[in-house]
Amino acid sequence: MAPHDDGWRLTHLGRLLGHAMRRFDERVLHLMAHNIDVPLALSNLAARAQISAAHIHITRHLDLQGTRLTELAQKAGMSKQAMGDLVDQCEAWGLVTREPDARDARARVVQFTPTGLLWLQAFKDAVAQAEREFRVEVGPDVATVVKIGLEAYAGST
Numbered sequence: 644m645a646p647h648d649d650g651w652r653l654t655h656l657g658r659l660l661g662h663a664m665r666r667f668d669e670r671v672l673h674l675m676a677h678n679i680d681v682p683l684a685l686s687n688l689a690a691r692a693q694i695s696a697a698h699i700h701i702t703r704h705l706d707l708q709g710t711r712l713t714e715l716a717q718k719a720g721m722s723k724q725a726m727g728d729l730v731d732q733c734e735a736w737g738l739v740t741r742e743p744d745a746r747d748a749r750a751r752v753v754q755f756t757p758t759g760l761l762w763l764q765a766f767k768d769a770v771a772q773a774e775r776e777f778r779v780e781v782g783p784d785v786a787t788v789v790k791i792g793l794e795a796y797a798g799s800t
Contacts, residue, residue, distance in 0.1 A: 667773055668699055674769035680761060700726070701733055701753075702766045709752035711744065738762055 652658070700719035704710070710718070716726035730753055733739045738759035744750035755763060778786040 667777070670773045670776070671699070671766065671769040674772050675762075675765045678765045678768065680765055680768075698729055698733065699766070701729055701739065702763060705739070705753060705755060707755065709742065709754035711750055711752055712741075715753055733759070 700721065701715065704715055704718040712727060712730060713723055715730070716723045719726060721729075730739060730741070734741065737756055739753050740756055741751040742754055744752045774786075781789070
């Protein structure tokens, strides 16, 4: 490779995956901001870009029965402190609560509130719409191959 040939830095798989993920998450947030079933205060936050892809980590990784903060941070690949900040924001917005852990009185479990469950449903709907749009844009065969390839790659670690 010639020393001046640096085009690979713009087109390698990791960079493309990163761009694709950001584009997908931005579309999901846009759809959520315009979903009439999302409480108005939350859709306004999403519309003003106050809710970011980082907040989606909670939506993606919080178990329906609740998850300890340390486990939530680990699932999202974040520090406990960074996840704690996100949980604080989501708690202030009424999406989650922190409840005592029935297995350990010293620990707390992060759980969705009823508003948080509405948010989760809006997230599910937005993801489904964004996936449909992806299939239309790249074609159903390519979309299927991409999904199978990403599942294989993600599962091989």
